[in-house]
Amino acid sequence: xxxxxxxxxxxxxxxxxxxxxxxxxxxxxxxxxxxxxxxxxxxxxxxxxxxxxxxxxxxxxxxxxxxxxxxxxxxxxxxxxxxxxxxxxxxxxxxxxxxxxxxxxxxxxxxxxxxxxxxxxxxxxxxxxxxxxxxxxxxxxxxx
Numbered sequence: 001x002x003x004x005x006x007x008x009x010x011x012x013x014x015x016x017x018x019x020x021x022x023x024x025x026x027x028x029x030x031x032x033x034x035x036x037x038x039x040x041x042x043x044x045x046x047x048x049x050x051x052x053x054x055x056x057x058x059x060x061x062x063x064x065x066x067x068x069x070x071x072x073x074x075x076x077x078x079x080x081x082x083x084x085x086x087x088x089x090x091x092x093x094x095x096x097x098x099x100x101x102x103x104x105x106x107x108x109x110x111x112x113x114x115x116x117x118x119x120x121x122x123x124x125x126x127x128x129x130x131x132x133x134x135x136x137x138x139x140x141x142x143x144x
Contacts, residue, residue, distance in 0.1 A: 021047055057081055 022043050029038050038046075061077040068077075075093055082088040 018047060021050070
């Protein structure tokens with residue numbers, strides 16, 4: 001579960017950013033049903049969940065950037081985490097091209113051995129299956 005409130009008792013502080021977000025929450029709810037009003041405690045809960053989600057995605061993205069040897073958090077780091085763990089696609093960014101280029105680089109060494117298999121699977125090979133195929137090919141080569 002979320003670490004909501006971080007031990008805080010009572011309502012959130014009313015910063016300008018929080019006021020703007022509260023207005024956005026009310027606007028969203030009003031666009032669905034103008035007669036519904038969101039209680040301040042529910043607004044606090046939604047803001048806490050949003051804060052926790054942003055912290056989680058940012059931290060995981062930073063770990064991915066560090067793993068790839070980068071010192072800058074890039075869209076592709078956030079994109080990979082959001083697509084894999086939350087099934088969220090970022091509009092305006094070429095997630096398919098990124099996925100295809102990664103899978104092509106992972107399968108480049110094992111392309112001749114997997115040509116027949118690729119023909120039966122089609123062009124939609126996932127990154128995970130590409131990595132598994134590369135590992136299997138490496139194991140076969142190690143046995144020879």
